[in-house]
Amino acid sequence: MTDDVKPTISGVGAIAGxxxxxxxxxxxIGTAxxxxxxxxxxxxENALTEGLxxxxxxxTVDGNESAQSPALEFEVDITPPVITFAEVSEDNALLTIETEPNVTVIVKDADGNVLKEGQADANxxxxxxxxxxxxxxxxLNITAKDKAGNQSDLQTRVGVKEIIAAVDNNIDVKLDAxxxxxxxxxxxDLDNGGLTVANVGLGPVLGLDVLADVIKNSVQLDVGxxxxxxxxxxxxxFGVQVVGTMDLYVYKLNETTNEWEQHAVKQNWVVSYLLGGKSEDTSFTLGEGKWMFVMASGEGVQVLTGxxxxxxxxVVLDYNNAESVKGEAHGNMLTDEDPKFGQDELPAGTTLTSVNGQTLNQDEPYRVCRRLFYLS
Incomplete structure (x- = not known):
């Protein structure tokens, strides 16, 4: 018996040439x-079919062919034996395997050490x-090998009826950095000033007619x-001779259109009486881009005012060099359904036995953690 579909066939005792x-x-099937x-x-040249x-x-010498030699009979077998059953008893004391009759069975542990080798019986x-x-x-890793050398492998886990590969879970995790x-x-050092500009033209987008004047009398900040x-x-x-107010305008540069777009207005931000006035402290949180602060005349001010x-x-909060990033998501890895991978189809009583190759002890609770990315 052989699993070679193109075996080398040889003989001796022939007449030279x-x-x-x-x-x-x-x-x-050929000549030599x-x-x-x-x-x-x-x-x-052509592969032999499976079977006898x-x-x-x-x-042949000088055109004369001899009678055929005695037959060499053998079987070509390329089908590995099937392991139809492998289970450990409830008391974990006996492993029973069912395969083809008389094949060699090898049982190894997870590290490849042979625990038992022998021959299946006639059944x-x-x-x-x-x-x-x-x-x-x-x-337990089980191998069944027939006389031709074909083999099949099966892995079983003690106390587990069937090993099922769960589908991946695609989840959104909110990260706190x-x-x-x-x-x-x-x-x-950022302090700056100038003359208040007329609020005419200080609309949602700065008009070209006031842009140069605004930039000259503004404070600009960059955020990376x-x-x-x-x-x-x-x-x-200062220098106000009448009662009036001034407004604070905040603009951001649109990098695509190269236009300054209005993001905030603090009306009546400074209330002035005669010689001057002062606003309350005001805080802003600025995102990535180029920003501009400028004051413009408000109510009652009819002249340019310093x-x-x-x-x-x-303070710059730099997320490129975050000190820590963390987040978590909760759910059942077996029964959760997501739009990309769907949901596992599992028989009742299925339990989680390993994650990323790490065996879990069924008698202990686990919290599965995974690093999603690296910061550099």
């Missing part, structure tokens, strides 16, 4: 030339009783990628 014709079940010592061999084969040969049954009972959850905090110890900037400031006005913006806080 004779043409050897090889037959399989009466059909020619005998060597000076009478030996010859050939390998069939009868090989004979003739030799294909093989039993193994260890000196001490198996441990619940222990992995603690960014690096960069504190400007001298926020007053994956950063947040927290600033606190107040404004003051102003200044004073910064009392300037």
């Amino acid at each position: 004779a043409t050897i014709t090889v037959y399989n079940n009466g059909a020619i 030339t005998a060597a000076a010592n009478g030996t010859w061999s050939l390998q069939p 084969h009868s090989i004979t040969a003739t030799q 294909g049954v093989f039993e193994y009783k260890p000196n001490t009972p198996f441990v619940k959850g222990e992995i 603690t960014p690096e905090k960069i504190i400007n110890s001298k926020p007053s 990628e994956n950063q947040v900037r927290e600033v606190t400031l107040h404004g003051s006005a 102003y200044k913006l004073y910064f009392t806080k300037d």
